[in-house]
Amino acid sequence: MDGSRQTTAVDYGPEEAAMQAYLRDGERRAAALGNRGPIRFTPSGELHPDIVEAYWRCGFYIFEGVLKADELADIERDLHDILDRLPAERGAPLDAQGRPALGADSTAPNLLWSKPLGDPFGGTKLANGRHPVKMFEPTAAADAPKEVVYLILGSLQFSEAALRVYGHPELLAVAAAINGPDFTPFNEALFIKEPGRGSSVAWHQDGTTHWDSPEWDQGVHGFNFMAQLYGCTAANGVWVVPGSHKLGKIDIASLVAKAGSERLPDAVPMIAKPGDVAITNRQALHGSFANTSKDWRVTVNFGFHRRKSVLGVQGGGVHNAAAVYDADRIRERARLIGYGIDARRQRFPAETSYVYKAHAEAGFSYRWSDEARAEIKDYNLLDLSI
Numbered sequence: 001m002d003g004s005r006q007t008t009a010v011d012y013g014p015e016e017a018a019m020q021a022y023l024r025d026g027e028r029r030a031a032a033l034g035n036r037g038p039i040r041f042t043p044s045g046e047l048h049p050d051i052v053e054a055y056w057r058c059g060f061y062i063f064e065g066v067l068k069a070d071e072l073a074d075i076e077r078d079l080h081d082i083l084d085r086l087p088a089e090r091g092a093p094l095d096a097q098g099r100p101a102l103g104a105d106s107t108a109p110n111l112l113w114s115k116p117l118g119d120p121f122g123g124t125k126l127a128n129g130r131h132p133v134k135m136f137e138p139t140a141a142a143d144a145p146k147e148v149v150y151l152i153l154g155s156l157q158f159s160e161a162a163l164r165v166y167g168h169p170e171l172l173a174v175a176a177a178i179n180g181p182d183f184t185p186f187n188e189a190l191f192i193k194e195p196g197r198g199s200s201v202a203w204h205q206d207g208t209t210h211w212d213s214p215e216w217d218q219g220v221h222g223f224n225f226m227a228q229l230y231g232c233t234a235a236n237g238v239w240v241v242p243g244s245h246k247l248g249k250i251d252i253a254s255l256v257a258k259a260g261s262e263r264l265p266d267a268v269p270m271i272a273k274p275g276d277v278a279i280t281n282r283q284a285l286h287g288s289f290a291n292t293s294k295d296w297r298v299t300v301n302f303g304f305h306r307r308k309s310v311l312g313v314q315g316g317g318v319h320n321a322a323a324v325y326d327a328d329r330i331r332e333r334a335r336l337i338g339y340g341i342d343a344r345r346q347r348f349p350a351e352t353s354y355v356y357k358a359h360a361e362a363g364f365s366y367r368w369s370d371e372a373r374a375e376i377k378d379y380n381l382l383d384l385s386i
């Protein structure tokens with residue numbers, strides 16, 4: 001796969017010219033935000049205040065150059081393996097080579113399918129109706145398959161490279177700086193936007209539990225890291241309305257009606273190179289367009305919460321079954337952080353591993369091994385979805 005920038009694979013449709021103008025204008029506005037650069041810490045180990053300021057001002061920040069070439073090669077290898085092992089079609093038990101398909105024996109949800117360039121969620125009641133407006137669905141090439149996988153949930157059980165990204169010491173230090181050192185997991189996913197096929201993700205805000213809470217604030221629903229394997233462009237990347245994470249629940253349908261199209265005038269694209277990792281506030285209004293470009297976009301996506309946003313809260317219902325999240329559940333789900341840190345230590349022994357406070361204080365240690373690999377099957381049944 002070549003992640004290099006090219007032109008379009010498929011025409012966006014009747015509004016191709018307007019779309020191209022919007023993409024270029026968005027790139028210019030994104031460049032002016034001042035919310036990108038390498039991860040930097042102060043001499044005393046705090047996340048640099050300029051980064052903290054820009055993250056809370058914009059609702060997202062792009063950390064440049066976090067994943068290096070060897071780690072990207074690992075992720076790409078896993079991606080090829082995953083793509084090879086996908087079911088031949090939705091629900092099929094076997095892959096194209098007749099082997100048991102990826103996730104076919106799972107209980108937890110894993111593969112999400114869409115028609116090529118489709119919008120499976122927009123304008124539906126799915127996920128609590130949080131994607132109220134359907135995006136434009138361009139017409140895919142005649143030889144495109146009937147459906148493509150655009151999202152893989154519980155991805156750490158399918159990719160050891162993704163598990164190692166999950167244990168990245170600097171990213172975990174960022175999680176502690178933003179959500180507190182007792183931060184908890186949310187969920188993990190791979191977003192796969194194939195050129196000329198990848199579906200859109202209609203405008204939405206994440207978060208279901210705290211919008212009307214007296215405890216609501218700009219960070220209460222946590223954030224997602226979005227690590228880019230091939231980088232992302234205005235055409236295939238996530239778009240965000242800067243500052244919208246501060247606004248509470250937004251009337252998305254009215255915004256789109258006012259704009260006269262899905263091209264929201266205040267939104268900007270995340271532009272990233274291979275190895276860049278964005279941090280995105282889940283309350284920010286965001287979405288992505290059908291990938292009519294010739295560039296792959298593969299995002300290793302993983303989120304974290306403040307512990308106090310999760311503990312004792314009734315969550316679920318979107319990514320998994322509804323439940324009240326108690327300390328046992330948080331502890332069990334957080335073992336993936338321990339496995340991620342150890343898997344990373346084994347692959348990159350020269351790196352200083354992250355010390356996760358909850359594990360250090362409780363005296364828990366986690367060893368990544370074949371037994372652990374078997375043990376995390378269906379781990380995402382315990383996602384902490386708020």
Ligand SMILES: O=C(O)CCC(=O)C(=O)O
Pocket residue numbers: 191201206224237238286287288299301
């Ligand atoms: O990667 C995308 O296109 C969408 C990501 C997203 O909506 C999310 O992480 O909440």
